[in-house]
Amino acid sequence: MNVSEAVGRTLVERGVRQVFGVVGSGNFHVTNAMIDAGARFVAARHEGGAATMTDAYSRMSGEVAVLSVHQGCGLTNAMTGVTEAAKSRTPMVVLAAEATQPKSNFYVDQEMLARSVGAVPIRVGSAESAVSDAAAAVDLARRERRTVILNLPIDVQGDEVVDLSVPAEALAAEAPSPRTEDLTRLVEALAESQRPVFVAGRGSRGPGCRQALEDLAEATGALLATSAVAKGLFNGNEWYLDVSGGFSSPLAAELIVGADLIVGWGCALNMWTMRHGRLIGQGTRVIQVDLDPDAIGSQRPMAEGVIGDVRATARAALDRIGEPVPGYRSDDIRRRIVAEIRWRDVPYEDDSTGDRIDARTLSIALDDLLPDDRVLSIDSGNFMGYPSMYLSVPDEWGFCFTQAYQSIGLGLATAIGAALARPDRLPVAALGDGGALMSIAEMETVARLGLPMVVVIYNDEAYGAEVHHFGPDGHNLDIVEFPPTDIASIARGFGFEAVTVREVSDLSPVADWVSGDRGRPLLIDAKVTSRASWWLEEAFGH
Numbered sequence: 192m193n194v195s196e197a198v199g200r201t202l203v204e205r206g207v208r209q210v211f212g213v214v215g216s217g218n219f220h221v222t223n224a225m226i227d228a229g230a231r232f233v234a235a236r237h238e239g240g241a242a243t244m245t246d247a248y249s250r251m252s253g254e255v256a257v258l259s260v261h262q263g264c265g266l267t268n269a270m271t272g273v274t275e276a277a278k279s280r281t282p283m284v285v286l287a288a289e290a291t292q293p294k295s296n297f298y299v300d301q302e303m304l305a306r307s308v309g310a311v312p313i314r315v316g317s318a319e320s321a322v323s324d325a326a327a328a329v330d331l332a333r334r335e336r337r338t339v340i341l342n343l344p345i346d347v348q349g350d351e352v353v354d355l356s357v358p359a360e361a362l363a364a365e366a367p368s369p370r371t372e373d374l375t376r377l378v379e380a381l382a383e384s385q386r387p388v389f390v391a392g393r394g395s396r397g398p399g400c401r402q403a404l405e406d407l408a409e410a411t412g413a414l415l416a417t418s419a420v421a422k423g424l425f426n427g428n429e430w431y432l433d434v435s436g437g438f439s440s441p442l443a444a445e446l447i448v449g450a451d452l453i454v455g456w457g458c459a460l461n462m463w464t465m466r467h468g469r470l471i472g473q474g475t476r477v478i479q480v481d482l483d484p485d486a487i488g489s490q491r492p493m494a495e496g497v498i499g500d501v502r503a504t505a506r507a508a509l510d511r512i513g514e515p516v517p518g519y520r521s522d523d524i525r526r527r528i529v530a531e532i533r534w535r536d537v538p539y540e541d542d543s544t545g546d547r548i549d550a551r552t553l554s555i556a557l558d559d560l561l562p563d564d565r566v567l568s569i570d571s572g573n574f575m576g577y578p579s580m581y582l583s584v585p586d587e588w589g590f591c592f593t594q595a596y597q598s599i600g601l602g603l604a605t606a607i608g609a610a611l612a613r614p615d616r617l618p619v620a621a622l623g624d625g626g627a628l629m630s631i632a633e634m635e636t637v638a639r640l641g642l643p644m645v646v647v648i649y650n651d652e653a654y655g656a657e658v659h660h661f662g663p664d665g666h667n668l669d670i671v672e673f674p675p676t677d678i679a680s681i682a683r684g685f686g687f688e689a690v691t692v693r694e695v696s697d698l699s700p701v702a703d704w705v706s707g708d709r710g711r712p713l714l715i716d717a718k719v720t721s722r723a724s725w726w727l728e729e730a731f732g733h
């Protein structure tokens with residue numbers, strides 16, 4: 192067996208079941224070796240798409256997936272998606288063929304590329320180390336939640352591997368228990384607080400975290416919220432305020448600002464989640480519980496830290512808490528949450544024109560039409576809050592938010608990866624026309640895979656975020672506005688069913704599609720009215 196075959200086989204033996212990629216000469220054999228060993232391969236039409244599919248699949252399945260790319264240009268094409276994954280600490284492996292001779296056309300310094308975006312480079316050094324290098328890439332990704340780039344030099348790929356025995360897996364160290372003094376500080380703060388709010392982030396998506404946090408919140412009278420990436424985590428809990436941040440409904444924002452203690456659980460409490468700090472009231476104490484010491488205070492300098500695993504820390508705190516107290520929970524607040532917490536219950540002035548539909552009205556209508564058991568993926572842009580706020584999701588595995596790099600164009604590939612990770616749910620992709628056209632090649636992938644996906648385009652025929660950023664200052668907007676594009680016709684060309692929507696009544700084919708066999712994906716080209724969204728206004732200039 193040669194190095195390519197041994198590396199492919201080892202990755203699968205280490206637990207990889209899903210590979211995405213674009214195949215060229217340098218990754219042909221290794222990809223086939225993975226398929227021969229039992230992995231499923233999905234060909235994307237652009238490495239950027241493949242990278243984000245791998246990221247979304249890993250996030251929504253909890254497995255380490257692999258992205259397979261050609262040397263040099265295959266990897267550079269993938270780098271935006273790889274950067275998003277690395278910033279999000281997505282455990283995945285980028286299997287990159289590598290030209291090591293600088294005179295090769297395909298040569299770039301792939302190790303430096305990896306480091307520049309926060310991914311971890313590993314190189315398959317020789318035939319002797321090939322198996323252990325491949326195993327180490329999966330172990331590191333899983334153990335430390337890192338995006339690993341496994342470089343596979345062309346000049347070692349054909350060498351004979353003699354010893355195929357795979358080393359034992361280096362297991363993750365036990366999650367650290369919080370230090371006694373930190374735990375005491377947390378417990379005392381909870382005991383002193385009259386109005387605690389828990390904000391759960393990415394680090395709370397793990398097994399048992401929800402229950403541990405709900406139990407502690409119950410005992411301390413805390414209200415519950417999440418960052419956007421953990422949206423849905425506390426669904427069904429009557430004290431869940433939904434997302435903290437730009438997407439917070441007015442009631443959620445009011446109650447978070449009114450807290451006297453905010454505890455971030457595996458949550459950086461960044462500018463989005465805390466609206467640049469405006470969701471933190473005067474004198475509110477802020478505590479962050481996080482495995483990563485570097486996360487403490489990185490976004491909120493005044494935050495106190497507890498280094499520890501979310502579940503273990505919440506459980507340990509509960510053991511020390513005395514009698515349950517009502518805290519922030521009252522009948523009045525319960526009634527208000529029922530009546531006001533959902534965005535669709537917040538009154539708004541519908542600015543639909545008959546020719547164009549208000550994005551809020553569109554989103555509410557879709558929320559009613561589409562089955563609840565869905566996995567929703569969101570691209571970036573001015574529109575992004577509407578699907579995030581008005582379309583409900585069943586739980587934290589029903590919302591895939593690849594926004595750590597704030598790149599447009601990742602939403603469609605996100606939806607493909609999420610769809611494959613959660614085949615039991617209806618995949619929904621919500622995109623702007625700009626992000627959709629940037630990534631449109633992957634519509635072929637959706638159709639080829641026969642995914643029963645709904646793709647919704649919030650089409651304002653512009654880079655709306657830029658229009659609303661620069662428009663108010665009177666700048667010439669020609670460079671960010673576009674003539675109409677008939678995206679429904681383009682989608683039909685790829686094999687979608689498609690509908691153009693200008694008013695709610697145009698959505699009736701969506702109901703037919705939902706009740707039909709969903710044999711082909713559905714694209715909704717919604718011509719929306721456009722207004723500056725407050726969640727982006729907050730970010731302008733950053």
Ligand SMILES: Cc1ncc(C[n+]2csc(CCOP(=O)(O)OP(=O)(O)O)c2C)c(N)n1
Binds near residue numbers: 571575600651653657
């Ligand atoms: C890769 C990338 N290029 C450029 C930008 C800057 N940018 C942010 S939003 C946006 C416009 C997005 O347009 P669209 O997808 O139509 O959504 P809209 O803002 O109109 O709702 C652009 C160009 C970016 N974030 N990412």
